[in-house]
Amino acid sequence: MHIGAHALANNLFVAPMAGVTDRPFRQLCRRLGAGHAVSEMITSRPELRDSLKTSRRANHDGESAPITVQIAGTDAAMMAEAARYNIDRGAQIIDINMGCPAKKVCNKWAGSALMRDEPLALDIVEAVVAACAPQRVPVTLKMRTGWCDTERNALRIACAAEAAGVAMVVVHGRTREQGYKGLAEYDTVAAVKAALRIPVVANGDIDSPQKALQVLRHTGCDALMIGRAAQGRPWIFREIGHFLAHGVPMAPPATREVRGWLLEHLQDHYALYGEAVGVRTARKHIGWAVRALPGGEAFRAVMNTLDDTAAQLRAVATFFDELAETHPCLPQPAANDASARLSA
Secondary structure, eight states, rough: EEETTTSOOOSSEOOOOOTTTTTHHHHHHHHTOOEEEEEEEEOGHHHHHHHHHHHHHTTOOOOOOOOOOEOOOHHHHHHHHHHHHHHHOOOEEEEEEEOOOOHHHTTTTTTTGGGGHHHHHHHHHHHHHHHHHHGGGEEEEEEEEESSSOOOOOHHHHHHHHHHTEEEEEEEEETTTTOOOOOOBBBHHHHHHHHHHOEEEEEESOOHHHHHHHHHHHHHOOEEEEGGOOOOOTHHHHHHHHHHSSHHHOOBEEEEEEHHHHHHHHHHHHHHHHHHHHHHHHHHHHHHHTTTTTHHHHHHHHHHTOOSSSHHHHHHHHHHHHHHHOBBBBOOOOHHHHHSBOOO
């Protein structure tokens, strides 16, 4: 699997998720089987570049190549300048956000709202590709199937993006109108794959090794992008990789092994955010990790009252030590029959 000249470890990608896929989380996912990871969305607005929030999102210290930065905005010239700015600071691939459904993004006509203005969307793609070309930095595009159920225009935009020089397209199998509700559909994704010569990546509702295989077979895509299913379960990438390679499920991880991964992740998280912010922002990662485990909800309620990192670390270590006494291997969540189906 390649993006431009960059060879990837495999075809399993971590989806960019604002407030989630910071550098510590990306590194954890790569360690546990992801072949590629994209940064959180970074605004193209120059007046926000020096903010602490943006600087943390742009932190790639110690991260393995290729460094991929996702940019978002509504002005072609500003997006081109944002691409150049991030390349000067180490970006090796630039990803255009045309998939975020968040209201605060779409209300400014960025993210998936761009799909409602195809001429503007193409202007942005062409401007960013032109800005990246002199540095031989490939451009990728992440989008949805369309704005709403009656406006599924992913195929038109994808074909235009390929003609403009985009190196890869990711399609989330939902419209902007859906947000994250309902089931993802993959027929549109398959149509994009059939029409393009560049790599196409399927995204949306891929939450198990079995579903990953179904989506690959249904769409014919070159790769898969996993987002929410990796929250609290970053080892899903190695589970999917094992299943695709061998056709049998991988044994669940040892509970103490998960304990070690989470504690190391928390320490990396604190190092990036500091004590005050780190203890608060770590709560969601801990909550995701324990939500389906025995006693997880009660533990989360207590953990959310802790206000220093040392206490948080001790609490997490104790919870998993006690869990390991009765469950040497991590208990597996119940299968979700609805998500296992492919929606036409």
